[in-house]
Amino acid sequence: MGQITLQKVSKKFGNAEVIPPLDLTIEDGEFTVFVGPSGCGKSTLLRLIAGLEDITSGSILIDGTDATDQPPAKRGLAMVFQSYALYPHMTVRKNIAFPMRMAGIDQAEQDRRIEQAAAALNLTDYLDRRPGQLSGGQRQRVAIGRAIVREPSAFLFDEPLSNLDAALRVGMRLEIGELHKRLRTTMIYVTHDQVEAMTMADKIVVLRAGVIEQVGTPLELYRTPRNTFVAGFIGSPKMNLLEGEEASRHDAHTVGIRPEHIDVAEEGGLWSGRVGVAEHLGSDTFFHVHETGLAETITVRAPGEVNFRHGDRITLSPRLEQLHRFDRDGARIA
Amino acid sequence: MATQHSRSAARLMMAPAVILLLGWMLVPLTMTLYFSFKKYLPLRGGDLGWAGFDNYVRFVTSSAFWPSVQATLVIVGGVLLITVALGIVLALLLDQPMWGQGVVRILVIAPFFVMPTVSALVWKNMFMDPVNGLFAHLWAFFGAQPIEWLSQASLASIILIVSWQWLPFATLILLTAIQSLDSEQLEASEMDGAPPLSRFMWIILPHLARAITIVVLIQTIFLLSIFAEIFVTTGGAFGSRTLTYLIYQRVLESLNVGLGSAGGIYAVILANIIAIFLMRIVGKNLDA
Numbered sequence: 001m002g003q004i005t006l007q008k009v010s011k012k013f014g015n016a017e018v019i020p021p022l023d024l025t026i027e028d029g030e031f032t033v034f035v036g037p038s039g040c041g042k043s044t045l046l047r048l049i050a051g052l053e054d055i056t057s058g059s060i061l062i063d064g065t066d067a068t069d070q071p072p073a074k075r076g077l078a079m080v081f082q083s084y085a086l087y088p089h090m091t092v093r094k095n096i097a098f099p100m101r102m103a104g105i106d107q108a109e110q111d112r113r114i115e116q117a118a119a120a121l122n123l124t125d126y127l128d129r130r131p132g133q134l135s136g137g138q139r140q141r142v143a144i145g146r147a148i149v150r151e152p153s154a155f156l157f158d159e160p161l162s163n164l165d166a167a168l169r170v171g172m173r174l175e176i177g178e179l180h181k182r183l184r185t186t187m188i189y190v191t192h193d194q195v196e197a198m199t200m201a202d203k204i205v206v207l208r209a210g211v212i213e214q215v216g217t218p219l220e221l222y223r224t225p226r227n228t229f230v231a232g233f234i235g236s237p238k239m240n241l242l243e244g245e246e247a248s249r250h251d252a253h254t255v256g257i258r259p260e261h262i263d264v265a266e267e268g269g270l271w272s273g274r275v276g277v278a279e280h281l282g283s284d285t286f287f288h289v290h291e292t293g294l295a296e297t298i299t300v301r302a303p304g305e306v307n308f309r310h311g312d313r314i315t316l317s318p319r320l321e322q323l324h325r326f327d328r329d330g331a332r333i334a
Numbered sequence: 335m336a337t338q339h340s341r342s343a344a345r346l347m348m349a350p351a352v353i354l355l356l357g358w359m360l361v362p363l364t365m366t367l368y369f370s371f372k373k374y375l376p377l378r379g380g381d382l383g384w385a386g387f388d389n390y391v392r393f394v395t396s397s398a399f400w401p402s403v404q405a406t407l408v409i410v411g412g413v414l415l416i417t418v419a420l421g422i423v424l425a426l427l428l429d430q431p432m433w434g435q436g437v438v439r440i441l442v443i444a445p446f447f448v449m450p451t452v453s454a455l456v457w458k459n460m461f462m463d464p465v466n467g468l469f470a471h472l473w474a475f476f477g478a479q480p481i482e483w484l485s486q487a488s489l490a491s492i493i494l495i496v497s498w499q500w501l502p503f504a505t506l507i508l509l510t511a512i513q514s515l516d517s518e519q520l521e522a523s524e525m526d527g528a529p530p531l532s533r534f535m536w537i538i539l540p541h542l543a544r545a546i547t548i549v550v551l552i553q554t555i556f557l558l559s560i561f562a563e564i565f566v567t568t569g570g571a572f573g574s575r576t577l578t579y580l581i582y583q584r585v586l587e588s589l590n591v592g593l594g595s596a597g598g599i600y601a602v603i604l605a606n607i608i609a610i611f612l613m614r615i616v617g618k619n620l621d622a
Contacts, residue, residue: 050525052521052524052525071524072521072524072525073524073525073526073527073528073529077525078525079521079522079525081518081521081522082518083516083518085516085518085519085521085522086519087519087522087523087536087537087540088541089540089541089543090540098523098526098528098536099525099526099527102526102527102528102529102532103527146522146526150526150527
């Protein structure tokens with residue numbers, strides 16, 4: 001079990017209100033990702049749930065019972081930190097055993113769980129090493145192992161992959177995803193990387209300045225962003241947001257069109273412009289198009305074999321059924 | 335340091351410092367060795383020729399030798415124990431956020447800046463004096479018989495004085511070590527269900543191991559040779575005569591340079607034995 005409910009939770013540091021009162025429910029077994037730009041309060045929110053910070057007002061319910069005043073250890077949650085926070089003077093085995101030893105679990109059971117976790121995380125050969133002798137990915141797995149053996153009601157991840165190199169990050173992303181499929185335990189995952197959020201989450205919570213901008217499945221956020229912030233944050237490359245004449249033609253203050261919803265051609269399109277930088281990824285090509293008269297740059301995603309060069313004049317055809325319309329306050333017009 | 339050329343240039347440039355340090359060490363050591371084999375009594379005939387190992391035998395067989403070694407070890411051990419234990423406690427306290435932190439930290443370091451002679455005199459006259467001392471008044475206030483600190487508990491008194499001087503040093507080093515502890519580690523252990531005492535035992539104390547090693551090593555070097563505190567308080571009486579003090583008495587009170595020099599060589603050997611033990615016990619903390 002691991003249902004977590006936040007009711008009117010707020011946090012102030014001195015006079016600065018980091019998180020204005022917010023409500024949120026995380027269902028049992030769900031993989032929830034908090035995503036937002038740096039300083040949006042997503043890590044603070046996670047630490048409030050963990051109990052590492054006291055909330056200023058409101059209450060936190062875990063499985064229906066009020067955990068607001070419970071210390072971290074009593075909440076039955078396990079956390080994986082950005083720096084992994086392994087104990088450098090203990091071997092991997094002792095690191096993983098630490099929470100069980102604190103809980104007074106008997107030695108045979110400890111050994112059983114360590115073997116199980118080590119086998120699941122490919123750590124069996126490293127149990128007698130110290131964290132300093134492990135690579136970044138291995139340390140990451142030790143930190144996860146230490147969390148698993150407690151059999152918590154929910155896992156909390158605080159940007160766990162940001163210290164890994166790109167290739168390892170993709171691998172660990174899959175491993176954590178598979179872990180969730182296997183354990184079916186609630187997981188809350190904090191990241192500033194929207195790709196991680198999109199690929200891993202059952203539910204994404206987009207935060208800005210401590211305020212929840214939108215909650216939904218990855219595809220909901222992609223298809224129907226509630227406002228221009230979510231529209232610009234979710235999706236890679238970013239959605240093109242156009243104001244002015246083009247927007248008023250669609251009865252909106254701002255219109256948004258994703259790069260993948262614009263077709264390029266030598267001629268015959270609705271808009272025209274000059275190719276600035278062309279990024280060839282092989283599978284795709286991203287064109288940054290200037291001199292369109294609509295916005296400074298319009299990003300377009302084209303198939304990999306389309307081969308325009310810097311300075312070429314091209315035309316663009318937006319798929320108008322994929323156009324997103326927003327009003328003066330940035331909110332979506334249905 | 336890659337090329338042959340830069341390596342030899344580096345050696346050349348380090349040479350003056352190395353030569354100076356070697357001279358600084360080797361000249362006094364050689365002179366001590368030289369005199370330890372001489373029968374050399376200023377005012378009683380001066381240099382009376384070679385003495386063989388007589389000085390060494392006389393120094394060890396003297397009834398004052400073993401008690402002085404014992405006093406040295408008791409003082410060093412006692413001071414180490416007190417400064418490390420209290421140093422950890424003080425460092426933990428000073429690490430807490432509090433009002434006036436800067437001033438308090440400077441005050442804590444202050445005793446380290448007081449000269450040993452001065453601090454020993456202050457302790458002797460203002461605290462430990464059996465008639466006018468602060469402790470005597472305290473004891474009298476509770477109706478107890480004041481303790482004659484320096485005669486009844488001379489070793490304890492000296493340990494107290496020296497500990498007071500060295501506590502700031504231990505505190506300072508341990509405080510910086512505590513501050514370098516990754517706060518996420520403490521938070522992780524908190525999540526793992528460790529109560530404060532366990533957090534101290536399993537996370538903070540192991541993290542401090544290296545700093546404690548440094549405190550123990552450095553303090554031992556200086557404590558083996560304490561002199562001023564004994565000189566101005568007990569003058570070596572009441573069982574507070576350390577090896578250093580015994581050597582001083584042989585050379586300057588008995589005016590027997592040869593005998594004192596032999597004692598000096600014993601002191602070097604004792605220091606090395608202790609150093610080897612310390613390196614064995616705590617040195618492995620420095621590898622990790």
